[in-house]
Amino acid sequence: NAGVTQTPKFQVLKTGQSMTLQCAQDMNHNSMYWYRQDPGMGLRLIYYSASEGTTDKGEVPNGYNVSRLNKREFSLRLESAAPSQTSVYFCASGLAAAMGTQYFGPGTRLTVL
Amino acid sequence: SQQGEEDPQALSIQEGENATMNCSYKTSINNLQWYRQNSGRGLVHLILIRSNEREKHSGRLRVTLDTSKKSSSLLITASRAADTASYFCATDSGGSNYKLTFGKGTLLTVNP
Numbered sequence: 001n002a003g004v005t006q007t008p009k010f011q012v013l014k015t016g017q018s019m020t021l022q023c024a025q026d027m028n029h030n031s032m033y034w035y036r037q038d039p040g041m042g043l044r045l046i047y048y049s050a051s052e053g054t055t056d057k058g059e060v061p062n063g064y065n066v067s068r069l070n071k072r073e074f075s076l077r078l079e080s081a082a083p084s085q086t087s088v089y090f091c092a093s094g095l096a097a098a099m100g101t102q103y104f105g106p107g108t109r110l111t112v113l
Numbered sequence: 114s115q116q117g118e119e120d121p122q123a124l125s126i127q128e129g130e131n132a133t134m135n136c137s138y139k140t141s142i143n144n145l146q147w148y149r150q151n152s153g154r155g156l157v158h159l160i161l162i163r164s165n166e167r168e169k170h171s172g173r174l175r176v177t178l179d180t181s182k183k184s185s186s187l188l189i190t191a192s193r194a195a196d197t198a199s200y201f202c203a204t205d206s207g208g209s210n211y212k213l214t215f216g217k218g219t220l221l222t223v224n225p
Contacts, residue, residue: 031211035215041217042218044215045213099163101158104155104156104157106155107155
């Protein structure tokens with residue numbers, strides 16, 4: 001079991017460029033989540049998907065879009081990157097039967113110049 | 114907005130000592146979890162305590178929950194250098210989507 005995988009691990013973008021962060025899980029979890037972590041802050045929820053085919057906004061959705069491609073994969077897209085989106089992005093998955101316990105990927109460190 | 118606030122922000126102790134971290138939250142919760150994050154890595158789930166529980170143990174970890182004070186504490190006994198990490202509390206307010214709201218974390222340094 002690989003758990004939750006994320007690609008890429010590192011990325012540098014110029015302002016205005018677009019990119020997609022990929023996330024996949026092999027634990028057959030229904031729910032998937034995207035967070036961002038900034039220095040000195042906890043994680044803030046960007047978007048989540050409670051089940052395949054559904055997505056909802058979290059605390060900080062502006063500037064992002066998501067796609068729940070299938071049960072395994074949940075991608076995060078930045079259409080026009082801004083320096084304020086410089087952050088570490090974490091994907092997580094969870095199962096309702098586990099009462100909300102979430103399993104995290106290793107993160108993507110994104111720098112927007 | 115952050116639901117949980119950990120205290121202290123940073124804690125430095127010697128190996129073998131106990132470490133206590135606290136978490137306060139603002140609104141009613143369904144359950145509360147603690148996670149660990151080693152530098153540059155993803156978060157790892159440590160322990161979950163339900164709103165109707167007052168104390169829970171897992172190995173060297175002891176978690177308490179006081180819903181009347183909206184607070185929780187995480188105690189790590191007999192700490193080791195490998196316990197050096199950031200520790201976050203996370204709360205969910207119920208519902209089937211289990212959205213978690215994280216605090217800003219406590220950075221624990223265990224000196225050998």
